[in-house]
Amino acid sequence: MNNIFNLPSSLPNRELFESIISNDNILIERIISTGQTTPAGEWYDQEKDEWVILLQGFATLSYEDGSQIKLTAGDYLFIPAHQKHRVEYTSTSPNCIWLAVHGDLKSV
Amino acid sequence: MNNIFNLPSSLPNRELFESIISNDNILIERIISTGQTTPAGEWYDQEKDEWVILLQGFATLSYEDGSQIKLTAGDYLFIPAHQKHRVEYTSTSPNCIWLAVHGDLKSV
Numbered sequence: 001m002n003n004i005f006n007l008p009s010s011l012p013n014r015e016l017f018e019s020i021i022s023n024d025n026i027l028i029e030r031i032i033s034t035g036q037t038t039p040a041g042e043w044y045d046q047e048k049d050e051w052v053i054l055l056q057g058f059a060t061l062s063y064e065d066g067s068q069i070k071l072t073a074g075d076y077l078f079i080p081a082h083q084k085h086r087v088e089y090t091s092t093s094p095n096c097i098w099l100a101v102h103g104d105l106k107s108v
Numbered sequence: 109m110n111n112i113f114n115l116p117s118s119l120p121n122r123e124l125f126e127s128i129i130s131n132d133n134i135l136i137e138r139i140i141s142t143g144q145t146t147p148a149g150e151w152y153d154q155e156k157d158e159w160v161i162l163l164q165g166f167a168t169l170s171y172e173d174g175s176q177i178k179l180t181a182g183d184y185l186f187i188p189a190h191q192k193h194r195v196e197y198t199s200t201s202p203n204c205i206w207l208a209v210h211g212d213l214k215s216v
Contacts, residue, residue: 004161005182021159021186021209023216026134028159028209051129051136053112053207055163055182074113074163078129099161101129101136101209108131 004030004055004097011095031098033059033090043084049105050079057096060089078105112138112163112205119203139206141167141198151192157213158187165204168197186213 008016015036021028027048038044043064053076061069061077064084069077079085090096116124123144129136135156146152151172161184169177169185172192177185187193198204 001177001179001183002185003180003182004184020184021213021215023212023214025212026209028213069109071109072111074111075109076112076128077110099207101134103211104131104133105129105136106131107129 004099007032007095007097026101026103028099028101031096031100033057033087033096033098035090035092035095037088037090038086043086045084046079046081046102048102049081050100050102051105052077052079052098052100055097055099057094058089058091059087059096059098062086062088080106112207115140115203115205134209134211136207136209139204139208141165141195141204141206143198143200143203145196145198146194151194153192154187154189154210156210157189158208158210159213160185160187160206160208163205163207165202166197166199167195167204167206170194170196188214 011032011034016032018030020030054071054073056073059071119140119142124140126138127135128138162179162181164181167179
């Protein structure tokens with residue numbers, strides 16, 4: 001049985017992106033962050049909508065308007081395509097486990 | 109901030125299905141089970157693929173071939189469209205919190 005909380009015995013010194021479900025329609029991925037943040041001055045500017053939930057750890061995201069969002073385990077949010085965002089902080093004790101869904105997720 | 113683990117102060121005496129993201133393409137929903145199971149002799153036979161993760165509690169699913177799958181927090185699985193399945197058991201202490209994604213999820 002696959003378990004989202006089962007981590008590899010050794011983690012690389014970078015964020016780990018693992019595809020769980022992937023086709024032209026959708027990507028469901030697990031992301032493991034071990035203290036990494038988005039490099040200074042850089043932004044995520046994604047072609048697709050993202051729904052993301054933090055399942056373990058603590059993290060802080062920020063938007064272009066300067067607002068910051070602190071996340072703890074279970075917190076989730078919707079990031080529309082092209083809404084620029086950065087990861088300002090990810091905890092290492094425990095490491096962060098994210099589940100992200102990418103696709104056309106806008107409500108009709 | 110929305111948190112998947114925040115439950116209503118009172119839960120109904122039935123499973124609770126709450127849509128988080130919904131359009132023609134995809135449905136992301138939270139399901140809260142408080143001991144409910146699929147009625148005897150009934151099966152889920154879904155038009156769409158489902159990816160489901162149990163985030164809290166303990167549960168047992170079964171398939172038509174008689175195989176049973178025991179799930180604990182973090183366990184996830186892919187259920188292709190029309191793969192008949194039942195929920196045989198859901199815990200009440202703690203209650204079960206599921207996150208399910210429905211859509212065209214088949215890998216290309």
